[in-house]
Amino acid sequence: MFDISTISDAPSAVIDITHPVTGVSLGATVTIAGPEHPARRAIEFAKQRKLRAAIQKTGRLELSDPADDALDAIDRLATCTLDWSGISDGGQAVVFSKSAAQKLYANESLGWLRAQLLCAMDERERFIQACAQS
Structure with missing residues (x-):
């Protein structure tokens, strides 16, 4: 028999950043x-509420501007970023903060990093942990 309590959602995951071409760490x-993290659930629920309110108001689904979608993705990623390590810019360590994350993710030359992290966010298996059996 499978004990359901042996597997649970992890509140976060540490993502190893890899070279976008070679895959090397x-x-x-x-x-x-x-x-299931409260910060992530809050931003997801806010997005759903905004969409539902717009549908209720107009009776139809209105497509948002792609530029707004890109900004929303950056904000979502920055909000869901809890910390980082080993990131520097021009030889200087970049100290983590939400505003630093927004600036980093908005950098047009770092689309590869943004894409890598957004992809990792959608991989649910990264956020699963095994629990000790009693």
Whole structure:
């Protein structure tokens, strides 16, 4: 018989940043809030509420501007970033903060990093932990 309590959602996951072409680890990590983390749930619920309110108001689904969608993705990623290590810019360590994350993720030359982290956020298996059996 399977004991359901042996597996649970992890509140976060540490994502190893890899080179976008070679896949080699770059020695940097980013901690991302898992699907059940309160900060992530809050931003997801706010997005759903906004969409539902717009549908209730007009009676139809209105498509948002792609530029707004891109900004929303950056904000979502910055909100769900809980910490990082090993990230520097021009030889200087970049201290983690939400505003630093927004600035980093908005950098047009770092689309590869943004894509890597957004992809990791959608991989639910990264946010699962085994629990000790009693």
